Amino acid sequence: MNQMLGKQSICFEQPAYVLSSASVVGKKEGEGPLKDYFDKIHEDPALGEENWETAESAMQKEALELAVQKAGLQNSQLRLIFSGDLQAQSVASSFGLQGFERPVYQLYGACSTMGEALGLAAMSVSGGYADYTAAVTSSHFGTAEKEFRFPLEYGNQRPLSATWTVTGSGACVLGKEGGKVVVTGITSGKIVDYGFKDSLNMGACMAPAACDTIYQNLQDFGRKPGDYDRIITGDLGQVGQKILFDLLKEKNVDISSQYMDCGLLIFDNEKQDTHSGGSGCGCSATVFSSYILPKLEDGTWKRVLFLPTGALLSKVSFNEGRTIPGVAQAVVVESAQEEK
Amino acid sequence: MNQMLGKQSICFEQPAYVLSSASVVGKKEGEGPLKDYFDKIHEDPALGEENWETAESAMQKEALELAVQKAGLQNSQLRLIFSGDLQAQSVASSFGLQGFERPVYQLYGACSTMGEALGLAAMSVSGGYADYTAAVTSSHFGTAEKEFRFPLEYGNQRPLSATWTVTGSGACVLGKEGGKVVVTGITSGKIVDYGFKDSLNMGACMAPAACDTIYQNLQDFGRKPGDYDRIITGDLGQVGQKILFDLLKEKNVDISSQYMDCGLLIFDNEKQDTHSGGSGCGCSATVFSSYILPKLEDGTWKRVLFLPTGALLSKVSFNEGRTIPGVAQAVVVESAQEEK
Incomplete structure (x- = not known):
């Protein structure tokens, strides 16, 4: 039962099926290029709640409830939930998921958390630890700016390299x-x-973490970029994409024909003034749930390497002048028809 | 290959072995009742680092390096690391573990994180996803007070129900x-x-979460409290223990003969002025690594239910007047001789 592959990968003997997905987003996301793909668009960034934090919890609850419904299940049938968000101490999940009354493992991988959650959820199903499990993450522009940067009221100018945290949950x-x-x-x-x-x-x-995980994935699985219909990162944005291509070039890997980035898909950066692209735990989660999965379901794509990317910083680490390490958690998703 | 048991439990077909453990603590912990059990006691709370945050990362690195050495392994042989801490965005792990250059899944379960990490590490090994894996968590009095409560310089008075965050990593x-x-x-x-x-x-x-998980464990495994030599919570302390006993009494469960709490083991609350007991991700992790495991290794105890407990709050959620939900992640650990 050795499913370990190469140095860092797992090849599932019993693959886990993605039974359903759901995406709930905010107004700005609902005005972007993917507006027709999302399940629900909220006009009010507070969702009628007292503050952004509770609004984010409410979105996470809504997204998971909808995914469970679409799978034709009851909440009580979820054996394990893997969840995360960007708020300090992951409280968006703590409050968003308590109503499900199901076991929860909370995760923190910054914007890579959906990759971590999907990976662990697949491990749980494939290992016989859960019949039904869920992966859910969220982010919110308001909570994230407050958590990591400046008060919105301050109205600071954003450099062109900045990304815009997605308000949404997948x-x-x-x-x-x-x-x-x-x-x-x-x-x-x-x-x-x-x-x-x-x-x-x-x-x-x-970008360096994305390069590392993509390169290792190709090595471990013995694949070329062309063995994937798409290689999709979480939220590198315009700046990160360029660096990723350069770094992979040094390793003689060219993914430019397969490459997409959730952060570049979700907003029209020029029209929506989102600079380098979208970001946040909710970015890759909503784009995966709304846009990527359906293209695998209908066979448009046969095999996708989906790798949400995370920047591991906190307000404190930033203020203490520390570096910002990155991490990228990859999941190989395939159209079920293709599976042998 | 169905290893699901009851509503919330897993009974491993292939149990995972705990090959080694290590504990690194601060001065106050090194003056407490468990002083002879810890691997390393640091007199300097900053470990010679610039600040508490980097000190906590250094402790996590040290604990994991030592555990790997004790197992007779190289860092490079770790297939997956499950880690966590209490700092916002889990940065203690981000900086503490990057030198290992191994895949990391960061977790957040507040002070329950060591239960979450051990559970997922065991799932990884048992499922054939990893030959060697590690679980590591940490906390630090200085980083936690800053993160959750008042600046130390303020010198606020602590109510008797307060716990003292353990400086340490297991x-x-x-x-x-x-x-x-x-x-x-x-x-x-x-x-x-x-x-x-x-x-x-x-x-x-x-306490309510601990009650819930203990009760569910007994139900799922069809066990009585006496089937465990010890039932050990993470950091309920004196106040939480009393509530736990009361709540379990309502369910006609009496664990008083088996009960221990890592938070009550690590400090002498009267002499050390630690009020209700120790707490933090590092509390259950260091007590498990230093005190509980050896008693299972030498057969003093045959079977222990170890359940780190977490309080799911952030500075923001607290200031917004929200409740503090709890969670308890349980692991059944047994002396290997006992295993059939």
């Missing part, structure tokens, strides 16, 4: 059988630190 | 074979919220 339900998409493997990411310190240029901080 | 290495202790099962915890709001009485906030 959720997937995984199970042993029955879906049209399977998670066939994962490549777990190392913490990679190139010494960047600019929290308004997270693409640069995360 | 690490375990798990593998497929070779140790004297096995993880035979886990019971994953739900988020339980009784509406408490006092961050200086975390025992009360966590």
Whole structure:
């Protein structure tokens, strides 16, 4: 039962099926290029709640409830929930998921958390530890700016390398059988630190980690970039994408024909003034749930390498002048028809 | 290959062995009742580093390096590391573990994180996803007070219900074979919220979750409290312990003959002025690594239910007047001789 592959990957003997997914986003995301793909768009960034933090919890609850419904299940059938967000001490999940009354493992991988959650959810199903499990993450522009940068009221100018935190939550339900998409493997990411310190240029901080995980995935699985229909990072944005291409070029790997980035898909950066692109735990989660999965379900794509990317910083670490290490957690998702 | 048991538990077909453990603590912990059990006691709370945050990272690095050495392994042989701490965005782990250059899944379960990490590490080994894996968590009095409460310089008075965050890190290495202790099962915890709001009485906030997980463990495994030599919570302290006993009494469960609490073991509350007891991610991790495991290794205890407990709050959630939900993540650890 050895499913370990190469140095950092797992190839599942029993792949886990993605049974359903759901995405809930805010107004700005609902005005972007993917507006027709999301399940629900909220006009009010506070969702009628007292503050942004509770609003984010409410979005996470809504996304997971919807995914469970779409899978034709009851909340009580979820065996394990893997969740995360960007708020300090992951409280968006603590409050968003308590109503489910199901076991929860909370995770923190910054914007890579959906990759971590999907990986662990697939491991749980494939290992026989759970019949149904869920992966859910969220972010919120208001909570994230407050948590990491400046009060919104301050109205600071944003450099062109800055990304815009997505207000949204994406959720997937995984199970042993029955879906049209399977998670066939994962490549777990190392913490990679190139010494960047600019929290308004997270693409640069995360690109080395994305390079590392992509390269390791190709090595471990013995694949070429062309063996994937798409290689999709979380939120490198325009700046990070350029660096990623350069870094991979040094390793003689060219992914430019397959490459996409959730952060570049979710906003029209020019029209929506989002600079380098979208970011946040909710970015890769909502784009995966709304846009990537359906393309695998209908067979448009056969195999995708999905790797959410995270910048590992806190307000304190930033103020103490520390670097911003990156991490990228990859999941191999395939159209179920393709599975042998 | 169905290893699911009851509603929330897993009974491992292939148990995971705990190959080694290590504990690194601060001065105050080194003056407490467990002083002879710890691997390393640091007199300087900053470990010669620039600040407490980097000191905590250094402790985590030291604990894991030592555990790996004790297992007779190289860092490079770790397939996956499960880690966590209490700092916002888990940065203690981000900086402490990057030097290992191994895949990391960062977790956040407040002070329950060592239970979460051990559970996922055991799942990884048992499922064939990793030959060697590690669980490591840390906390630091200085970083935690700054993160959750008041600046130390303010010198606020602490109510008797308050706990004292342990400065320390505990690490375990798990593998497929070779140790004297096995993880035979886990019971994953739900988020339980009784509406408490006092961050200086975390025992009360966590006791309902501990009750829930203990009761569910006994139900799922069809066991009585006496089937465990010890039932050991993370850091309920004196106040939380009393509430836990009362809550379990309502369910006709009496664990008083088996009960221990890491928070009550690590300090002499009267002499050390630590009020209700020790707490923090590092509390259960260091007590497990230094005191509990050896008693299972030498057969003093045959079977222990170890359940770190976490209070799910942040500075922001507290200041917004929200409740403090609790969670308890349980691991069943047994002396390897006992394993059938």
